Amino acid sequence: MNELKLSRRRFIGTTTGAALALPLARHLQASPATTSISLPLDSPIAIASGNGLEAVELAVSQMLEGNDPLDAAIAGVGLVEDDPDDISVGYGGLPNEDGEVELDAAVMHGPSHKAGAVASLRGYRHPAQIAKRVMVQTDHVLLVGEGAKRFAKAQGFQEENLLTEKSREIWLYWKQTHSKVDDWIPPPPETVADDVRSLVERITGTIHLGAINRTGDLSCTTTTSGLFFKIPGRVGDSPIIGAGLYVDNEVGSCGSTGRGEANLQNLCSFLGVELMRQGLAPVDAGLEVLRRVVSHTKEPRLLAEEGVPNFGLKFYLLNKKGEYAGVSMRGPSTFAVADSKGARLEDCACLFEG
Ligand code: ASP
Numbered sequence: 001m002n003e004l005k006l007s008r009r010r011f012i013g014t015t016t017g018a019a020l021a022l023p024l025a026r027h028l029q030a031s032p033a034t035t036s037i038s039l040p041l042d043s044p045i046a047i048a049s050g051n052g053l054e055a056v057e058l059a060v061s062q063m064l065e066g067n068d069p070l071d072a073a074i075a076g077v078g079l080v081e082d083d084p085d086d087i088s089v090g091y092g093g094l095p096n097e098d099g100e101v102e103l104d105a106a107v108m109h110g111p112s113h114k115a116g117a118v119a120s121l122r123g124y125r126h127p128a129q130i131a132k133r134v135m136v137q138t139d140h141v142l143l144v145g146e147g148a149k150r151f152a153k154a155q156g157f158q159e160e161n162l163l164t165e166k167s168r169e170i171w172l173y174w175k176q177t178h179s180k181v182d183d184w185i186p187p188p189p190e191t192v193a194d195d196v197r198s199l200v201e202r203i204t205g206t207i208h209l210g211a212i213n214r215t216g217d218l219s220c221t222t223t224t225s226g227l228f229f230k231i232p233g234r235v236g237d238s239p240i241i242g243a244g245l246y247v248d249n250e251v252g253s254c255g256s257t258g259r260g261e262a263n264l265q266n267l268c269s270f271l272g273v274e275l276m277r278q279g280l281a282p283v284d285a286g287l288e289v290l291r292r293v294v295s296h297t298k299e300p301r302l303l304a305e306e307g308v309p310n311f312g313l314k315f316y317l318l319n320k321k322g323e324y325a326g327v328s329m330r331g332p333s334t335f336a337v338a339d340s341k342g343a344r345l346e347d348c349a350c351l352f353e354g
Contacts, residue, residue, distance in 0.1 A: 040214040041322045043340035044069070046076060048209040048316065049257045049326075050345060051086055054079050056338035059211050069211040070109045070219035074128045077223050080207045081126050084164045088205025091125040092164040093225025095171050096232045101162040103127040104226050104239040106142075107135060110218035110249030115141050117239035118148040120232075123159040128223040130157060131239070142239060170199045174229050199228075206238055208245060208255030210318040218318065220245045220253040227260065236260030242270035251277045252319035254286070258329065259311040262293050262302075272317050282317035283349050286327030289315055290351045293329070308352050325349060 044063035046056035055076035062072035081090025088094065095101045105127030106117035116135025118127050119142065130152045134143050143151050153159060163171075173196050176184040206224035222244040226236045237260035238244035244260070246269035247253035254272030256263050263269070268289045275285035290313065297309045304310040313329040326335030331350025336343065 037321050039216045044213045045322050045339045046211045047318050047324045048336040049207050050334045052207050052209055052336040053343055055209055056336045057343035060338040063213045069213045069217055073209045073211045073219050073221045076209050077128050077207050077221055087167055089207050089224055091162050092167050094167050094228040095163055097229045098232055099171050104236055105131045105223035106239040106245055107131045107221040108245055108247045110247045115241045117142040119144040119235040119239040121148045124152045124157050128221045170196050206257040208257055208316050210253040210255055210316055216320055218247050218249055218253045220247050220255050222255050237263035242267045246270045246273050248273050254315055254317045256315050258313035262313055266293050272315055276319050282319055282323050283325035286315045286317045286325050290329055
């Protein structure tokens, strides 16, 4: 009796499935955001977090030379990965709680809809380049830790110590001061440089860069040393496709900096692109993503007195028409953009002041 019921159910399911197959497949196809896109654009466009002013300039000049938008984006963020003074990305990035620099990065290529990423990578300053190798030279999307490191070595990247003297000093001061119930003795206050003292506050940082060429092909990348003094092995949003970045070549791209955990819990970059697909302008899509994060933030430790999130989170959105926006949980805040008018910082639209 049971057998009969089961097989009948299976039979019905199969028939219904077959009958629905065609319309359902059509329904599930990703629809473009708009039909009124006028291509080619006047100029390639690149947008990035506020630390990416030179990066967007380089990305646009590379696209003007005909380079693929993903290669242009990776070249742009490479400047910041190389910069020892940017302590949130690449060489000179602040380390984990053991004093070891662990980097996260991802790339996403619009035309092929392929992605690559590395997480908790130690010893290589250009994780975005290695993420692209994962995309191109493997059947995978994400390599982590020791495996990512071996992959980078196999690909011929040069291993090096990424901890600069400045980052070591900041980390050591954090170790000496973050608890009263251990055996570290804090140094006399007058011997501590102001920037060392202020950076122990765990200001976050990262670079995201989104790029579109004149023919409307999009790509993006996010690269970071992640949360300062993180627990070793902690992976943030930056190397997670759909969280730290996402691109749909028919719609646009979105990427993030700020509190990665909030982004991981809401898959914000995917959401940002989906909202643009539904017709929202980049600024409205970005603000709506931030509102979603606010409504999902329930733990008192993450809320300021007014009941709004006490952390920073920003998104950088670019659509197929070349419209763009930076949005921030808290303002004032700026983001970088380059196009035919050159490279500049513009104001983010902010959900809350202060
Ligand atoms: N989103 C990065 C992370 O959580 C940090 C940041 O952007 O500041 O790893």
